[in-house]
Amino acid sequence: MHSRFGRIFDNDWVGPAIVCLVAVAAISIAQPSFLSPFNILVLLSAISVNMVVALGQLVIIAIGQMNLALGAFGGLVAICFVAVMELYGVPPIAAMLMGLSIGMLAGVATGFIIARTGISAFIITLAGLQIFKGINLGITEAQPFYGVPQAVKDFGNLGIFGSPIPWLVLPMIAAGLGMWYLFNRLRIGRYILAVGGNRTAAELSGINVTATIIWAYAISGALAAIAGMMLVARLQIGQPTIGDDWLISSFAAPVIGGAVLTGGHVSVSGTFFGVVIIAIITQALVLFAIDPFVVQIVLGALILWAVGINRFREIRIAKLNEAR
Structure with missing residues (x-):
């Protein structure tokens, strides 16, 4: 019985989950409006976007690296997503597919340079951060795009059939389940973890490390693209600053959730609760009017x-x- 109970606490997500429950209970007692329908909608919207952002970093942490350009990927996609709808009248679905393509291509280019040159991922992604941010500012001239269709605005700000659960939770759930399936069922997911755990051993066992790194960054770019477009829907505007503040939360949430910084071990469920902890703390500080x-x-x-x-x-x- 005791060993079974101990094994439960060996799960990466259990500790963060307990912290979330305690925090929700304590804040709700001190500030009853914390669990109001409107606040739940706001909180879940923030969690949804931040979870997809965190998953984009999680897949890179899995190979023992870090993507400093994640926010720049998402920001560039967000701007392009709104720009083609406003300037050229492209339907939202087509604009979304274009945004996903841009995110994946940015990830592939970054991963290819890292894998083929052997230069530190920190340096390459730092350079990528500046390059993609520069392209973003060049497109926008530091001015926002306002031409977001009403359907996109509604998706980012309304609850499902009038409930306090936002539509934004749907892409979050899809991304979360997809990443869980990737790491637990797909060969490329096992390759990513193997490369993060021991690159030399992975090479000796026949894993194509170059292709695996490129795949990881392509997935990261796609998730950043999704998060960028989700944030456009939530903000109802194409801000050139989208993605600028992603780095800290994208790094903290996976690590709080059990990811090992040197690679080889990650937890999708643990990352979710890490995101929730950060969102609860941020929202609580706002509710209590703290500076x-x-x-x-x-x-x-x-x-x-x-x-x-x-x-x-x-x-x-x-x-x-x-x-x-």
């Missing part, structure tokens, strides 16, 4: 907490391996 700068301090503290948890987990795993 905005405190939000930045709290997010910085979350990063340190996440890294500390990660280091503790690595030490624990190393001790367990030694005991065996």
